Amino acid sequence: MKYLLLLIATILSVAASAQTIPTRGSSYQDSVRASAAEGKVIMVNGEPVNKAMDFIENLTASKSNAIFLNALRVSGMYGTLKSRGPLTLLLPADSALKQQLAARLDTLLKPAHKYELVNLLSYHILPGRYTSKDLIKLIKDTQGTATILTLAGSKLTATINENRNLILTDNSGGKSVISLFDIEESNGIMHTLSKCLIPQDRAL
Known part of the structure; x- marks a missing residue:
């Protein structure tokens, strides 16, 4: 399992190596303006997300996801997130990563802990495209608790709480609220989370 995760990450990275990552600058701003005129751009937490761009392009253009983006680079x-997809990204806030992982985050970014980092990040990615409507239907079809397989091979459970929030529960029992839904990307869809999801028994 350890080597399979690393092999998948390596193969997908090589396949995407010829693609360039945009930087914030005049060309990016021109692209945002042009896409906004075509209705391709939405604002998420005050920042533009262009549904004609892939996950990595939009994360790179954001000022709010530097920790998650760096973890993707190091791992x-x-x-994976530049592949054709479709994929569903469950994006934890950088503040949640810092709070929950604390000093462990620096350790995970070291080469010796690449497997744990790949496992953590893969736990936030679902194969396929799951909109909020898809998740709600799964929950209703399974009498209130849906089990979802992540790219890491581990499972999450999805439920709806008394406040009608969509809740994801990780293997360790931690709960995260989906705070923003259905953010379109060229190769999938993204939902933002209130907390980081922690896989079980991975020394995290």
Whole structure:
């Protein structure tokens, strides 16, 4: 399992290596303006998300996801989120990563802990495209608790609480609220989370 995760990350990264990552600058701003005129751009937490761009392009253009983006780079998983997809990204806030992982985050970014980092990041990616409507239907079809397989091979459970929030529960029992839904990307869809999801028994 350990080597399979690393192999998947490596293959996808090589496949995407010829693709360029945009930087914030005049060309990016021109692209945003042009896409906004075509209705391709929405604002998420005050920042533009262009549905004609892939996950990595939009994360790179954001000022709010530097920790998650750096973890993707260090782990070799850029290629995963630049692949054709479709994928569903469950994006934790950088503040949640810092709070929950604390000093452990620096350790995870070291080469010796690449497997744990790949496992953590893959736990936030679902194969396929799951909109909020898809998740709600799964929950209703399974009498209130849906089990979802992540790219890491581990499972999450999805429920709806008394306040009608969509809740994801990780293997360790931690709960995260989906705070923003259905953010379109060229190769999938993204939902933002209130907390980081922690896989079980991975020394995290």
